[in-house]
Amino acid sequence: MKKYYYVYILVCLDKSYYVGMTDDLHRRLWEHNEGIYEDSYIYTRRPVILLYTEEYEEMNDALMREKQLKGWSRDKKIALIEEKSSELHSLSNCKNITHYKNYNPS
Numbered sequence: 001m002k003k004y005y006y007v008y009i010l011v012c013l014d015k016s017y018y019v020g021m022t023d024d025l026h027r028r029l030w031e032h033n034e035g036i037y038e039d040s041y042i043y044t045r046r047p048v049i050l051l052y053t054e055e056y057e058e059m060n061d062a063l064m065r066e067k068q069l070k071g072w073s074r075d076k077k078i079a080l081i082e083e084k085s086s087e088l089h090s091l092s093n094c095k096n097i098t099h100y101k102n103y104n105p106s
Helices: 025-034 059-070 074-081 085-092
Strands: 005-011 017-022 049-056
Touching: 005 025, 005 059, 005 074, 017 025, 017 059, 017 074, 025 049, 049 059, 049 074, 074 085
Parallel strands: none
Antiparallel strands: 005 017, 005 049
């Protein structure tokens, strides 16, 4: 039997997003909502709701994707969840005034 790995996004009670990776999505969601790990980010933000998943055959691919998504802005995660792929590129652009594309010394 082939093993799969899942990258997922949860919304917490406080409306924050949590990105994780597991090989058993149902078990992990149960663990999050039951508060199995008291020192976890989720513990004081329960219950959580599963919003998004991706499936991978290779654990390293799932780990790399989890790390990537954790670095994304909230708006970019929302675009992914809402399947608005056309917005992902524009949301990737740096908005800092000091970024070379936005810098105007005048």
